[in-house]
Amino acid sequence: MSLDDDILKGTSNVAEECTDTLEQEQHCITVSQTLRLHNESVNVRGVIVGISEPIKMISARTFICNTCDIKLETETYDRPRFVDSQKKLKCPTCNSNVAITVAYDYVNVVKVKLQDDGSDVQLEQLTCLLFGDDTLNIHPGEMVEVKGYVEVQPHKDVLQAILYAQRIAS
Ligand SMILES: [Zn+2]
Secondary structure, three states: OOHHHHHHHHHHHHHHHHHHHHHHHHOOEOHHHHHOOOOEEEEEEEEEEEEOOOEEEEEEEEEEEOOOOEEEEEEEEEEEEOOOOOOOOOOOOOOOOOOEEEEEEEEEEEEEEEEOOOOOOOOOOEEEEEEHHHHOOOOOOOEEEEEEEEEEEEEOOEEEEEEEEEEEEO
16 A cells, blocks of 8 residues: 555545534434533433423623713623622722612523433433523424533532523424
């Protein structure tokens, strides 16, 4: 085998590995598998077994100085949150912190419970947060694929895996 052949072979191996990675990214895992992950991106497939009323989460926060009538600082959250930590801020113009108010941007959210399909599966349920337009046309019993991010969060006295959906498809 010549040197050129070796190089070509090497290149073709790299191409195969890339294809494998792409296929893995599109591959859906189960609800049971997702619940055992910590903080990572996933594609999960499951049946919708529960749907909450529409709720709101905070998608961005802006500090405003009412004395100077200016926006001081806006923070947009990649993953919306239920509560916001209230840090103290001083206006750099008037040097006051008494006239500072906070304005929030909200996003519509629906919590759904996903479960694996089949008669011999575990009855574990994954809480999944759907945002904006993804909160429309959600039906109980529907098999869906959700692309999103699993985040570990406190829930009552324990830590739990919650899925923040970026996209849902049936
Ligand atoms: Zn000010």
